[in-house]
Amino acid sequence: MSAQMIEISYREAVREAIREALNRDPRVFLMGEDVGRYGGCYAVSKGLYDEFGPERIRDAPLSEAGFTGAGIGAALGGLRPIVEVMTVNFSLLALDQIVNNAATLRHMSGGQFSVPLVIRMACGAGKQLAAQHSHSLEGWYAHVPGIKVLAPATLEDARGMLWSALEDPDPVVIFEHVMLYNRSGQLAADAGAVPIEGAAVRREGGDVTLITYGGSLFKTLEAADTLAADGIAAEVIDLRCLRPLDDATLMASVARTHRAVIIDEGWRSGSLAAEISARLMEQAFWELDAPVGRVCSAEVPIPYPKHLEDAAVPQTDDIVAAARAVLNR
Amino acid sequence: MSAQMIEISYREAVREAIREALNRDPRVFLMGEDVGRYGGCYAVSKGLYDEFGPERIRDAPLSEAGFTGAGIGAALGGLRPIVEVMTVNFSLLALDQIVNNAATLRHMSGGQFSVPLVIRMACGAGKQLAAQHSHSLEGWYAHVPGIKVLAPATLEDARGMLWSALEDPDPVVIFEHVMLYNRSGQLAADAGAVPIEGAAVRREGGDVTLITYGGSLFKTLEAADTLAADGIAAEVIDLRCLRPLDDATLMASVARTHRAVIIDEGWRSGSLAAEISARLMEQAFWELDAPVGRVCSAEVPIPYPKHLEDAAVPQTDDIVAAARAVLNR
């Protein structure tokens, strides 16, 4: 393993992952609105069109159901499509195809057909895009048997999850939080595929377990810093994979800390955080010294002005406060 | 209050509710696929077309996004539409309209516009309709701020919730479980509107709280009977309204029983049951003598054969077993 490191952004890490996949497997192609000539609405695929041409970097018309379904069909037909749905907000238009076709085909056909498809989408709030453009619906996707759901938060995962997802014979949905694209840092120059299962302990600590994923990871790590300054050692778990969930890592941590807070940008009621809380209830009840807390988004359509958007979605302060609350200090 | 009772089916109760609404308010109309000449795919609206004509019992082409969106527009325009989406399975095609328009318009417009729309849909498994026709996605809808979500299980609620929903200035989604339509029983001849908030204690008991709604209510009541035969007194709570949830009734019950099981036909991970479990965690943790249990659907696309369908969705035996498990007997 070479130790040579490069400075890279999350956006570039995703792009490198796509480039690698295109180079490694001729069956791979990228399809979505404005992925080609425009370079992707978040500039993820910038440059790839010139490098790989219009057949493999395929601009699709505004027709989310149509091209997502076409991605499913193409996967059935032997290709390895990467479908980019510009943002999760528009994926509602494609949800029927994902739930009723991609997720069911293998089981429903008695194992005859699999759908080796990867769907990427941007998600989350933070860019003042208001009610129709700020959804966090990862939890909905994580509800659906037949698909796997990933939420790369780190550069390693942004760089490494895609290839593993493409190698997976089943449909995989990857969420890229919009506030992560510009984050940059050091990554091994030869960074490659990473496993797409299992949560990761991003910071160890014995007092409280903070469970999160995606766009909230760095806020949570910041909160852990703040807590540390007050002598509270928070363990931070990055779920990475939202379906299936890695119960073992969660329970092992809670067995040590006996307290937990889940941080999730979804609306509180019916959030993914609820599922994790329920699992802690079921599998770690006797370990718990306090009820598990949740820091989620306020149950409102996300408003445009910064102060209201900030108030609506989980912030570092909210996480710190919630951790203190479960610790009673 | 007259005590005269009539024998009526759930289907007829819904039909009477629609008829009453059409008679009471000229702004009310019913719109959906095959609601008119066909009489509704579950025969709910049978006869109404002849009574009210094609303008008020409006057959829509196969275009779920189109006619649901049109329902939202019609509500904005001053009508009181009842949109029937044949089943929740097809509602995925209309979900963008519901989430991004119906649920957001009031907040996003700063309170200028409200959407007094009622959307009815059949839901659930049990009729051997297989993977694409057996969804229980009530939990997804209950996640969305801006809408209210109802699940009438009893004849009273089937008869009485619609009018209250129509009187509500905000969008209301009503789920009618397909296995309920043929149930019949006694209902007051003058039964009318009922409140659309608050859970109902359908059976009292001090040993364990069984929390459920919709299609699972009668299985749960049966389970309570079985448990009673063994000397276990189960309290059965019918949520009735899935958004907002009635925390007070739940917590009051658990404060008495100290044990709870949630029964929900949704897939387990990310189910509405998870949300309720999380709320019990948050609000009743210190009351609990055992972890809250969940009886949900297996995480599979629902298969066609009866034995597999039965195995996939919650059955009375599963509920009994889960209740025993939380009671340790």
Add this chain to the structure above:
Amino acid sequence: MSIRETDGDHSHLGDKLHLDRAHALHLLREMLRIRQFEERCAELYTEEKIRGFLHLYTGEEAIAVGVMQGLTGSDAVVATYREHGHAIARGLPMTRLMAEMYGKREGVSRGRGGSMHVFDADSRFYGGNAIVGGGLPLAVGLALADRLLGRAQVTACFFGEGAAAEGAFHESLNLAALWQLPVLFVCENNLYAMGTALERSESETAIARKAESYRIPAAAVDGMDVIAIEAAARRALAEIRAGGGPRFLECRTYRFRAHSMFDAQLYRDKAEVEAWKQKGPLLRFRQWLQEAGMLSAAEVEHLEAEVAEEVAAAVAFAEAGQWEPVEDLARDVYTEQPA
């Protein structure tokens, strides 16, 4: 870009299609196999051997049979919940198809799909889709795969006229045309979507005309005339294989039975149904063959008996089948991967 209307007189088509007797009998037999299979299914439904939704193709057999003649084994097929006819015409074994209707493990989809979800990898039969319009995007993708993989295959996509109102229809036709993909769209216009008559679901009732606004060449054909359909399909398929992009075929037909088994048919007149039955694809073709001296009454009887035997064997096969063990419920939700 024009809509061709066939005139119903196809006496001249015989030689164009090399309509020799063997082929004619093949067509008749295929339609008869579908008809008898389904009539038996209706009985089995009453006996509660088959449950769930059962949508019969009775009256529309000429379409699946006619179109399938032009497909090769490596072409792909996408159909709807009314797909028994397509499955049979595509060559799926009637035994395993019947086992699927029962929900038995020996069924083509392991019994999990039932009537609405017939799948068969061997013959590239991709279902069996119970969401109206839901199969069209899949067909576009299958064709895209064939094109990008350099395979000269075609995807035939069947759907009802009701599906034409769905957004998925619009998006799929545009994609197929824009990318010039080898898809044959076959609209089975039986004039009703459940209880909704075409003129109450479409402002433009000539479905084939809709293809125009995507620049997809379209033809409207008598959906009761197996020869006309075969001819139109072969022509369209040849154009597609020659690289001409997608084609659209509207087949005007009628279902003789209820939409599904729960349908009182209040929305249409008995007389209308009767009138259409007189134009039935089996009836007419058999008469035509008999008049042309290609078929004797005795031969018809013989054929019917043979098919009845096949159907009986299918029922016996299904009856003898096993239920999938409950332990296998979650099998194949995901692909089992080597540990």
Add this chain to the structure above:
Amino acid sequence: MSIRETDGDHSHLGDKLHLDRAHALHLLREMLRIRQFEERCAELYTEEKIRGFLHLYTGEEAIAVGVMQGLTGSDAVVATYREHGHAIARGLPMTRLMAEMYGKREGVSRGRGGSMHVFDADSRFYGGNAIVGGGLPLAVGLALADRLLGRAQVTACFFGEGAAAEGAFHESLNLAALWQLPVLFVCENNLYAMGTALERSESETAIARKAESYRIPAAAVDGMDVIAIEAAARRALAEIRAGGGPRFLECRTYRFRAHSMFDAQLYRDKAEVEAWKQKGPLLRFRQWLQEAGMLSAAEVEHLEAEVAEEVAAAVAFAEAGQWEPVEDLARDVYTEQPA
């Protein structure tokens, strides 16, 4: 059912429209108000006073202004995320519109919507929709309400040519035509959907032709020519009001600026943009008025100064506005009901 193409020469339209000087100046002023408002918005975006997505209408002003002339106060309007022009032409106060851009409580949507979600109940301005195609079904429903309530109102629905590929477009046009609803569909065909050129998104690039397959009479008009648009809109609106059902207007236009503020415009040539700018709606109309002797250079200057003052006042109003208190975050998620 035909598509009318205007020929661009509208010298004869003057009297048809009673194009007196006052009206001409009104049109010019309205376009100028939009132009200057938005140019100021672009600056404010750079200053980070306006955030989020900002989609400017620059170059397309003639459409909103032209169409709005034919609407009465009780008609309804549905627009997209590129709707500042429509809001201004519809008569929303520029002050409150600018406050909305800032996200201030004094904004038309209480500041919650920002650029993409402008609403105004008084003028029946129903947004401001950021889901492409998402507004079309709403327009159908609004028109349905008007029809069922016996109100002789029309709903004007604006959308880009990119929306024509979405299923919602298809479903909405069919519903409107099937039910003969009073909707004026106005397609602002600016040749690009973000970076996707029309010929890469539609197999049939003549958008107006698509209306044919729903039997909706359509016209294609020069979207840079405010007079032509007004004339075409008035004609269509008159037909709608006469009970003729929906009409479709394709306005061929161009956006002079980036799709939003994050767009390097790699997908189109600078020369192309420049060529279109020469056909700009303001430029041409001003020239035409000047040539026709209806407008002097001094008057132009005066007009521009007046509008600049209005824009400055709007900015001052927005600057002076308040932030909605955080405590009100959840207000109006649901209607507050009397307890």
